[in-house]
């Protein structure tokens with residue numbers, strides 16, 4: 001479905017949650033979601049054609065790309081087509097999932113404000129002489145990118161055992177009460193998880209050293225290494241898969257390319273050891289950690305590394321993860337579809353902004369239901 005809209009002197013395109021094309025021939029200063037007026041779209045003939053191209057059947061989900069082009073400037077928005085759209089004048093694309101007759105698409109990855117500014121600066125100057133070309137086309141899902149800890153591998157429970165052994169060893173050696181050390185270690189760990197994108201800062205060695213320093217202890221390198229070994233030793237013993245992982249991966253692998261993108265554990269070997277022990281290698285086309293990509297989530301660098309390495313288009317990927325803020329926020333921005341699997345510690349996160357989450361599930365096998373909707 002192709003059409004164009006024209007510019008206007010009041011064109012701002014600064015709305016934070018929506019964007020809109022309109023057939024109307026005027027624009028007031030309040031219309032900050034409008035990307036252009038005078039849309040030369042004929043809904044009577046163009047919509048049925050689009051629906052055919054989307055192969056739309058009842059209760060099926062269709063992802064679309066809305067390509068924008070003005071001169072040499074281009075941008076794209078990815079969203080889900082709303083089959084209940086039937087307005088005669090306006091096409092609204094929203095980041096939320098609010099649906100009314102004006103909603104052409106929902107759960108978009110961008111609002112008017114997040115589009116390239118170059119597109120609109122010139123359109124505002126040129127007014128009705130400037131044209132913004134719009135091309136709406138279907139997107140096919142081909143790849144699924146999984147997080148590892150608490151998505152594929154059960155982590156929260158094992159981690160408790162590991163941290164308990166670590167705190168026990170620290171207590172024996174330095175006489176620091178277990179609960180006090182444990183509290184400090186958690187605090188430091190969460191600080192690094194949320195505030196750094198440098199994989200080297202994800203090392204248990206660093207977290208242990210910093211925790212001990214808080215109790216005025218300066219451990220030697222050998223002492224730190226021994227504590228790191230105690231921590232990981234328990235992991236090897238306790239580690240197990242989340243429920244329904246293997247049958248789900250087996251099924252998904254028949255139609256999709258599967259990947260793991262996980263953050264560092266302070267060295268790739270700690271993750272490789274677990275992946276191998278759980279027998280996961282045969283199901284994945286590639287297993288990358290931030291030791292390979294050189295950037296922790298939610299940095300776009302790690303995701304872009306994977307996309308580039310395997311020549312994938314972001315919009316053709318689904319990202320699945322338990323920690324919405326790190327696993328899903330950036331993928332959504334890049335144009336991927338997102339699935340929040342509510343497992344482990346981060347699965348209980350109450351501060352999540354639902355605009356960047358397309359689907360919520362409690363069990364990995366629900367990914368099969370989701371991909372079916374796209375098929």
Ligand SMILES: [Mg+2]
Nearest residue numbers: 147149150322
């Ligand atoms: Mg995780």
